[in-house]
Amino acid sequence: MGATIKDVAKLAGTSTATVSKVMNGSYSISQETADKVRKAMEELDYHPNLRAKNFARQSARTIIFVAELGKGTGFANPQMFEILCGLEEVLAQKDYTLVVRNIAAGDCAEFIRNAADTKQADGFVIHASVISQALDELLFTHEIPHIVIGNPNFNSHFCWLDIDNRLAGELAAKHLLERGCQSVAFIGGKPEDQISARRLDGVLTVLKEHDVLLPREYVKKGESVCDSGYRMTMQILENRRRPDALVCADNYIAYGCVNALHDRGILIPEEMKVITFDDFPFSQILKPMLSVVNIDVYDMGVQAGKYILQKIKRSNLYVQSHITFPTLIIREST
Amino acid sequence: MGATIKDVAKLAGTSTATVSKVMNGSYSISQETADKVRKAMEELDYHPNLRAKNFARQSARTIIFVAELGKGTGFANPQMFEILCGLEEVLAQKDYTLVVRNIAAGDCAEFIRNAADTKQADGFVIHASVISQALDELLFTHEIPHIVIGNPNFNSHFCWLDIDNRLAGELAAKHLLERGCQSVAFIGGKPEDQISARRLDGVLTVLKEHDVLLPREYVKKGESVCDSGYRMTMQILENRRRPDALVCADNYIAYGCVNALHDRGILIPEEMKVITFDDFPFSQILKPMLSVVNIDVYDMGVQAGKYILQKIKRSNLYVQSHITFPTLIIREST
DNA sequence: TTGAAAGCGCTAACAT
DNA sequence: ATGTTAGCGCTTTCAA
Secondary structure: OOOOHHHHHHHHOOOHHHHHHHHOOOOOOOHHHHHHHHHHHHHHOOOOOHHHHHHHHOOOOEEEEEEOOOOOHHHHOHHHHHHHHHHHHHHHHOOOEEEEEEOOHHHHHHHHHHHHHOOOOOEEEEEHHHOOHHHHHHHHHOOOOEEEEOOOOOOOOOOEEEEOHHHHHHHHHHHHHHOOOOOEEEEEOOOOOHHHHHHHHHHHHHHHHOOOOOOHHHEEEOOOOHHHHHHHHHHHHHOOOOOOEEEEOOHHHHHHHHHHHHHOOOOOOOOOEEEEEOOOOOOOOOOOOOEEEEEOHHHHHHHHHHHHHHHHHOOOOOOEEEEEOEEEEOOOOO | OOOOHHHHHHHHOOOHHHHHHHHOOOOOOOHHHHHHHHHHHHHHOOOOOHHHHHHHHOOOOEEEEEEOOOOOHHHHOHHHHHHHHHHHHHHHHOOOEEEEEEOOHHHHHHHHHHHHHOOOOOEEEEEHHHOOHHHHHHHHHOOOOEEEEOOOOOOOOOOEEEEOHHHHHHHHHHHHHHOOOOOEEEEEOOOOOHHHHHHHHHHHHHHHHOOOOOOHHHEEEOOOOHHHHHHHHHHHHHOOOOOOEEEEOOHHHHHHHHHHHHHOOOOOOOOOEEEEEOOOOOOOOOOOOOEEEEEOHHHHHHHHHHHHHHHHHOOOOOOEEEEEOEEEEOOOOO
């Protein structure tokens, strides 16, 4: 066992209260005493017991990151890890501890209620995959500091942050316009895929503004897998008139798309420009390397960290926003 | 503030000690009293304060996962996240809390010393990227429960777990032999790449045993990137006699390799079998889908969790082993 | 400017 | 089988 505050007090010839005050930088301590105490600390190689401190203060200085984890999550969702890293950066800087907790969506409310009740954490960063009406109510009525990562798809009181996929779509479209494209097609994910839908939305907005049409037969919906991207691309190529650019809703679709163009002997970007979203996992590896509209998910974690710390201080703070800005990365495919 | 143990005791008409015993399942409590207490708990919606509990018990029930995180880690190293998920599963099951902490290699020893000193954690799971001689000494002399993920490349007292890359190489080679291959080439990473080297080692061992030769010109060393894989494959194809199988040291190399074979019009697997390691990120997506020797990194996290919990109980436990077994996944490329 | 003392909520040794 | 009581290490109020 290391030295305790008592040992320090004894050696310094003061009370434990004084030692505590020195540690916490109270103004009402004379230089002299402070020096004595600090010397004693050094001599004893004293490190305050964080747990005792938190207990006495009735605060944990802990944030729990809650999400549905499990086998395969690391590979399927590296973004989540990236967010986690950003979050950690901010929390560690402010001497907060980051706890990671896997929880099934159904058990989330119960878990958080208990964790908040027993003061295991001061706040929660919650992945949108585990939210529910019940959770919303709990957080709202108990005023539990939290921030949800991802836009809830139902009406709620949650504080949340999300990517602005609509804006991302706009950026992609604008870039194509700048490249002189006259006719653009979009190949997307499932009809219910919100991300894909919002990206399409952004694309459409910009194209309309510039009187570039995107006829119905140039919008495809399939699945977020390579094969589907391949098929959708082929379908688009069947049209009498070909578009001069393809916007792919994500990397997987883009991969299939590039394969299809390759098989048809269509040159990228000379005959067809291709752009997609997110810089992972293929965009930098495919031939040609793909232009993308990317999201800095690490920064999203940083933002989440800042907000949750603010929420803890001022619980009336309310945030619902698309805070993380997408950026255009131009590569060979456009 | 929620109800405390005192409130429960008062309502149940017992002492706090009795309440504590009921909570912790002591044998020496009559059914009757236990029921009374439990009813009181329910009535008050009592949840024990975990921090008080841990503090009183002088144990944190916490494991800290220490690694060098930062922007890009999530994408560059999804394995780490996968391990983390496995670790969380085991710890949560035993009511342990998992804390994630980014630390530079240089600051690691200092951080762990302090965390251990102040009993912030009962044990540490440490990524090999942040270990050092100093850390080894600290953990050894202070008998701090830990487990290192990854084989340290210097002499040490660490407890560690790692993947058995040698065995993985053996499995790959055996599979090729079973497929009737007579002549095998290996295209690997940099000369100093330990993982690549061990995989090659395993391949060579098996081939020798079966009198299949792997001549010097069939072993290439390059880089773990697609382009390098492409070039190395082309080099091998330049030989007068072609091998009938290629072992690629990893997914990136394999990607280049497949491209090269494709460009040369060589059919996989009919004219050339291809096998690689790890099931990420391309093996399931390339055409043809690649046979791989895979490592269950999630399970590695699970193992790490089990070991660290054991270490905490019995500090004399000593582990240095390649604990996670590779498995063969046969797909179209062989 | 300093110190005494009462917590913080729970555990565990010891007594009954 | 149950209760008494002394901690766990630090904070914080209040008095000196």
